[in-house]
Amino acid sequence: MTFSSTLSSARKDIDSSARDKAKLDVKVSRLRDDLNEYRNRFEDIQRRRETDREHVQQFQNQIADAQSELEMLRARWKQLTDEEKRLLGDNARLWDDLTKARNDLDEETMGRIDFQNQVQTLMEELEFLRRVHEQEVKELQALLAQAPADTREFFKNELALAIRDIKDEYDYIAKQGRQDMESWYKLKVSEVQGNANRTQMESTYQREEVKRMRDNIGDLRGKLQDLEGRNSHLEKEVQNLNYQLNDDQRQYEQALNERDATLRRMKDECQSLVAELQTVVLLQMLPDVLWMPRLWLWLQTTPPTRIDCLPDADVHATTNSCANICARIVPRAWPCPNVERA
Numbered sequence: 001m002t003f004s005s006t007l008s009s010a011r012k013d014i015d016s017s018a019r020d021k022a023k024l025d026v027k028v029s030r031l032r033d034d035l036n037e038y039r040n041r042f043e044d045i046q047r048r049r050e051t052d053r054e055h056v057q058q059f060q061n062q063i064a065d066a067q068s069e070l071e072m073l074r075a076r077w078k079q080l081t082d083e084e085k086r087l088l089g090d091n092a093r094l095w096d097d098l099t100k101a102r103n104d105l106d107e108e109t110m111g112r113i114d115f116q117n118q119v120q121t122l123m124e125e126l127e128f129l130r131r132v133h134e135q136e137v138k139e140l141q142a143l144l145a146q147a148p149a150d151t152r153e154f155f156k157n158e159l160a161l162a163i164r165d166i167k168d169e170y171d172y173i174a175k176q177g178r179q180d181m182e183s184w185y186k187l188k189v190s191e192v193q194g195n196a197n198r199t200q201m202e203s204t205y206q207r208e209e210v211k212r213m214r215d216n217i218g219d220l221r222g223k224l225q226d227l228e229g230r231n232s233h234l235e236k237e238v239q240n241l242n243y244q245l246n247d248d249q250r251q252y253e254q255a256l257n258e259r260d261a262t263l264r265r266m267k268d269e270c271q272s273l274v275a276e277l278q279t280v281v282l283l284q285m286l287p288d289v290l291w292m293p294r295l296w297l298w299l300q301t302t303p304p305t306r307i308d309c310l311p312d313a314d315v316h317a318t319t320n321s322c323a324n325i326c327a328r329i330v331p332r333a334w335p336c337p338n339v340e341r342a
Contacts, residue, residue, distance in 0.1 A: 038259040045252045059238045084213045091206045098199040105192045
């Protein structure tokens with residue numbers, strides 16, 4: 001009875017050790033699953049960190065592009081401002097030229113009036129000379145009437161030739177003066193009109209150019225404000241992403257520290273449990289180590305008639321268990337010469 005109860009107790013201890021080992025295996029498996037989960041979380045955080053870095057780099061590139069475009073628009077705006085100043089200066093100069101042309105037109109008008117007065121004076125002078133010449137002709141005709149016929153005929157022909165020459169010369173001088181005055185007047189009027197038209201066209205072009213420049217400057221100012229707003233928005237987003245990246249990095253480091261602490265704690269617990277299990281197993285196997293050699297010797301020295309009193313299953317189980325335990329443990333406890341024969 002004592003031997004059967006001892007065997008049952010040993011089997012129970014072995015079953016308990018197997019259950020503890022299964023529990024430890026389950027716990028180790030759970031720890032491995034936790035480790036894999038932490039590893040996956042770590043890799044996920046790494047991927048998110050790389051993605052955030054790419055986003056930050058993309059936003060930084062967008063900010064650099066926006067800043068370059070902003071600098072280009074500022075340079076363009078400065079260029080347009082300088083162009084506007086130049087056009088305003090040209091416009092002022094053209095207005096001065098227009099004023100000068102108008103003054104020249106007024107002066108030319110006054111000169112034309114003076115020349116018309118001179119022409120009128122010359123016409124009156126010519127009329128006076130014509131009258132004087134007619135009076136002289138009449139006087140000569142009167143003298144010719146008193147002179148002989150031959151003399152009268154001679155002077156008549158000479159007088160007619162002189163009158164015709166004087167008339168032709170007068171007509172030529174009057175025609176030439178009229179043509180000169182008309183051509184000079186037309187030339188001056190055409191010059192003044194051309195200057196006025198050119199000045200007006202340039203002034204119109206300058207006004208249109210100034211208007212276009214103002215519209216462009218207004219558009220550029222709107223674009224500049226939009227780009228400044230976009231730049232500030234992107235800077236805020238980059239700042240928020242940096243804050244989020246720092247928070248994620250802190251959480252990641254905290255998770256790593258917690259994981260390391262958990263792993264160390266679990267490792268310590270596992271080592272303590274394994275040591276505890278080994279201690280329990282050794283304590284449970286210590287009685288077997290003490291009585292198994294004696295039981296083996298008893299089986300070897302006991303007559304078969306007494307062994308046959310035991311059940312066959314118990315005999316065979318006891319014999320096999322003793323042989324196995326002695327083969328594994330007894331040689332290290334003390335030598336047993338009959339183990340090899342078993």
